[in-house]
Amino acid sequence: MSKTLTQIGKNIRKLRNEKDWSIRHFADLLETDSSYLGRVERGQQNVSIKQLEKIADLFSIKVIDLFK
Amino acid sequence: MSKTLTQIGKNIRKLRNEKDWSIRHFADLLETDSSYLGRVERGQQNVSIKQLEKIADLFSIKVIDLFK
Numbered sequence: 001m002s003k004t005l006t007q008i009g010k011n012i013r014k015l016r017n018e019k020d021w022s023i024r025h026f027a028d029l030l031e032t033d034s035s036y037l038g039r040v041e042r043g044q045q046n047v048s049i050k051q052l053e054k055i056a057d058l059f060s061i062k063v064i065d066l067f068k
Numbered sequence: 069m070s071k072t073l074t075q076i077g078k079n080i081r082k083l084r085n086e087k088d089w090s091i092r093h094f095a096d097l098l099e100t101d102s103s104y105l106g107r108v109e110r111g112q113q114n115v116s117i118k119q120l121e122k123i124a125d126l127f128s129i130k131v132i133d134l135f136k
Contacts, residue, residue, distance in 0.1 A: 004117055004131045046118045049072055063072045064135040 006043030008052070008066050013041040015059045030054055074111030076120070076134050081109040083127045098122055 016026050023041070027034035032051075039045035049063065056063045084094050091109075095102035100119075107113035117131065124131045 002118060002121060004121055008117065046116045048114045048116045049076065049120075050070060050114045052117075053070060053072055064132060067132040067135070 001043055002046075004067065005040075005046065007068075008047070009041045009043035009045075011066050011068070012037075012055060015061075016041075019059075029058055069111055070114075072135065073108075073114065075136075076115065077109045077111035077113075079134050079136070080105075080123060083129075084109075087127075097126055 016023070021029075023034045023037055027037050030037070036045060040047055052063050052066055056066060084091070089097075091102045091105055095105050098105070104113060108115055120131050120134055124134060
């Protein structure tokens with residue numbers, strides 16, 4: 001598994017939990033599929049920069065912050 | 069255009085030029101298409117984390133370094 005994708009997934013899950021959003025609500029906000037986001041959060045899904053930009057915008061952070 | 073993709077593209081072009089690689093040689097190393105890489109370098113191509121990992125590995129840097 002990709003270390004980078006695993007780290008990004010953990011960060012996204014943490015951000016989502018801090019907002020107390022269900023994964024379904026998070027998927028609705030992103031207009032995407034909750035099982036896809038589940039895989040992203042588990043680091044099991046390759047993801048694009050444009051998708052990460054949407055996620056970063058939702059949390060009012062920069063894309064690079066998802067890598068830390 | 070995506071600010072993040074534009075920054076990533078500039079960084080990749082800089083790294084490639086520092087190695088004095090043609091874009092064709094760079095594409096061969098990545099086993100991909102040179103016109104695709106041209107669009108990536110111009111920030112006109114959405115790109116995935118796994119693709120960025122391959123590029124970062126080629127330059128022996130971390131993916132996050134492509135965002136700075």
